[in-house]
Amino acid sequence: MLEIAREVAAEEARGASSPLDLCADYDVVRRIVAYISTHWRRQPSIEEIAAHVGLSASHVHHLFRRWAGLSPKAFLQAITLDHAKALLGDQASLLDAAYEVGLSGPARLHDLFVTHEAMTPGDFKAKGAGLTLAYGFHPSPFGEAIVVATPRGLAGLGFVEDGDRDAALADMVRRWPRAIYVEDAAATAPYASRVFEPQRWRADAPLRVVLIGTDFEVRVWRTLLGVPFGRATTYSAVAERIGAPKAARAVGAAVGRNPISFVVPCHRVLGRGGALTGYHWGLTRKQAILGWEAGRIGGG
Structure with missing residues (x-):
């Protein structure tokens, strides 16, 4: 030792x-x-x-x-079940507290200091038509990441599996198939560093994200932004929060379609009792992110 x-x-x-x-x-x-x-x-x-x-x-x-x-x-x-249950222990009150500060403007929603806007429903229905999206590949603590940005802010963040950049890009293109995609790592690099380098998480320089989805999906993603760093929530709690208590399954689908992984923290959504349920980028990565966040809070 x-x-x-x-x-x-x-x-x-x-x-x-x-x-x-x-x-x-x-x-x-x-x-x-x-x-x-x-x-x-x-x-x-x-x-x-x-x-x-x-x-x-x-x-x-x-x-x-x-x-x-x-x-x-x-x-x-x-990553044990007991720890997951502890994360969930006061999630309801923490979510309520996050909402009390409001979901617009530069309010501190979580430790990335995110401020956001949503595209209009018409923009989403157009499947990205008229949008030019820059994309680039960048290192992250969870493997190589693909970062997608509009002139208005960060629009997409995913991960590359087994070096397959084409598959990672295709995942983003499927979301907004009519957009124009331009590889421009110089344009996306500032977003990557802003997201993955904790020393850049500053209240006076909030990260701007653009949410591109249906009205229901955007409501779910906004709720996820209210889940504090190092805490967790459940699908049913999110459904309650958006006023659709019977829509836990639909919430799960919206969580799975979250285009801005890590920043919109879908990894903080657990099943009932703290079960580590599905994650679009793989359960191993979900567990890695939760453990990495634990290290940022307390170490060990």
Whole structure:
């Protein structure tokens, strides 16, 4: 353990890792997360986890601390059912509190300091006709990300699986098939850094997002913006919040169609009792994001 402590101290002395470093780490992290997610009930040791990914225990500990700000043990605790239930414990009151500050203007809705606007229903029905969308690929703590932007703000954020950029772009194009897509990483890079570098999360420079969806979907996504960082909600609670208590299934569908992953935090929606239900970008990534957020709050 002394060797591990020395490695951690050396890393902390060098300062925070860049998004590119964290993106490279995620290739190993996702294998670790997948293993922990499968075996968490028996609380595997760090030695067992390290053996599974073919690394030393000290390397795994060091990598995880660099990536998440958490030890593997603390991360394991952060994805257990008990932790999920704790996240849900006061979600109703927290959602209400978020709504009290209003959902327009630069109010602090969550720790990304997001301000937003919605396209008109007519804009959505046109399936993006008349819109020019810039897109680019950028490193993130959760693997390579695709970022889509309009002149008015961030419109899309997704993730690349197994290096398949074409599939990631196709996922966005399916949402607004009549839009014009222009690859312009220089235009989307400021959004990527603003989203994935916590030191850029500033109240005096809110991130502007543009919500492009049906009226019902936009209502759901706005509600998700009210779920505080490090907390969670349920599909039924969101349905209650938007005044459609019997529409939990429709809410689930709208959550699955959220085009701005991570920023509009659909990963914070859990099933009843804290179950980690489906996520458009994969359950392993959902668990990774929740654990990464836990590291931003408390460490371990």
